[in-house]
Amino acid sequence: MGSSSDGGDAGGAVKHVPDAAAETVVTAGIDEAAAHATHGWRTGWRGKMVVMSSLLASPAPAAVVSPTDGIAMSSPDRVRHRRLALIARGKRARLAATVAVVFALAGVNVANHLLGWDTMWLGPLGAVALLGFARWQGLTWNQLGLARHTHARGIRWGLGVIAVVGLVYLVGILLPATRTAFLDARYHLPPAGALLTAFVMIPVGTILLEEVAFRSVLWGFLSRHARMWQVLVASSLLFGLWHVFPAMASATGNEAIGSAVAGLGPFAKVAVVGGTVLFTALGGVLAGELRRRSGSLFASVGMHWATNSLGVLFGVLAWRLAA
Numbered sequence: 001m002g003s004s005s006d007g008g009d010a011g012g013a014v015k016h017v018p019d020a021a022a023e024t025v026v027t028a029g030i031d032e033a034a035a036h037a038t039h040g041w042r043t044g045w046r047g048k049m050v051v052m053s054s055l056l057a058s059p060a061p062a063a064v065v066s067p068t069d070g071i072a073m074s075s076p077d078r079v080r081h082r083r084l085a086l087i088a089r090g091k092r093a094r095l096a097a098t099v100a101v102v103f104a105l106a107g108v109n110v111a112n113h114l115l116g117w118d119t120m121w122l123g124p125l126g127a128v129a130l131l132g133f134a135r136w137q138g139l140t141w142n143q144l145g146l147a148r149h150t151h152a153r154g155i156r157w158g159l160g161v162i163a164v165v166g167l168v169y170l171v172g173i174l175l176p177a178t179r180t181a182f183l184d185a186r187y188h189l190p191p192a193g194a195l196l197t198a199f200v201m202i203p204v205g206t207i208l209l210e211e212v213a214f215r216s217v218l219w220g221f222l223s224r225h226a227r228m229w230q231v232l233v234a235s236s237l238l239f240g241l242w243h244v245f246p247a248m249a250s251a252t253g254n255e256a257i258g259s260a261v262a263g264l265g266p267f268a269k270v271a272v273v274g275g276t277v278l279f280t281a282l283g284g285v286l287a288g289e290l291r292r293r294s295g296s297l298f299a300s301v302g303m304h305w306a307t308n309s310l311g312v313l314f315g316v317l318a319w320r321l322a323a
Contacts, residue, residue: 097221109242120201143220157302158298182319184311188316195313215291237284244277
């Protein structure tokens with residue numbers, strides 16, 4: 001049972017109590033009351049009187065001065081304060097990880113288009129590194145769009161998109177007015193080269209990295225900070241900006257684009273870059289919506305392969321029809 005001096009300390013000035021001592025002060029009265037309660041259960045009304053006197057004489061929980069801001073807090077307030085501090089620290093860490101991913105993608109883009117690093121090894125290596133970093137930061141396979149239970153649904157969505165894009169491309173090359181859009185000098189290839197490009201080089205060197213980067217890892221990190229529509233818009237905008245460097249080469253490589261901007265003079269390249277960023281950002285919105293609806297990365301992978309690789313294959317056919 002607490003002494004009168006203990007009660008005086010509890011009701012007097014606020015003390016700075018170490019962690020262990022604070023827990024002892026808070027729980028001492030409760031433990032003693034529990035012990036007397038057990039005894040009182042066995043001895044009748046005398047035990048009940050002892051329990052009541054113990055609770056009245058036990059000291060109240062001592063207030064603790066926070067070492068950070070000097071505010072006197074009880075033990076539950078101190079625990080709550082520490083939890084809020086840990087939550088704030090965790091938010092800052094997650095934001096820093098998201099920013100690190102964005103800067104890493106910018107570095108990979110520069111390394112590919114300005115330094116000439118080969119995407120056939122840079123793409124797979126970058127994808128593995130991004131996924132490893134995401135898992136180390138606590139993202140689950142479900143957050144990354146790679147959960148096993150979503151694979152079948154994602155593949156069905158992807159195959160459906162491939163069929164739709166293939167039909168649109170077929171109509172496009174059959175109509176003379178739209179056929180020139182497929183006449184890209186970069187893909188004026190023999191059939192064997194077109195097959196290698198469509199089924200190996202584009203999937204490994206382009207699609208793997210871009211899908212893992214924008215619809216898996218970046219998507220998962222952004223979802224920690226924003227609503228789903230904001231994640232969709234932000235990832236799509238960054239996906240559009242990713243294509244600034246490739247757009248600079250498309251004005252001279254694609255006959256249809258080159259003729260469309262020929263009258264703009266020195267602003268031709270600016271128009272091509274701006275149009276490409278806008279077009280690919282809209283494509284990113286569609287791919288992201290497929291990712292969101294299916295819950296799987298394979299749906300957006302199917303769309304990405306269809307727009308890129310089928311474009312190469314139908315481009316070969318368009319060159320033959322134009323000849």
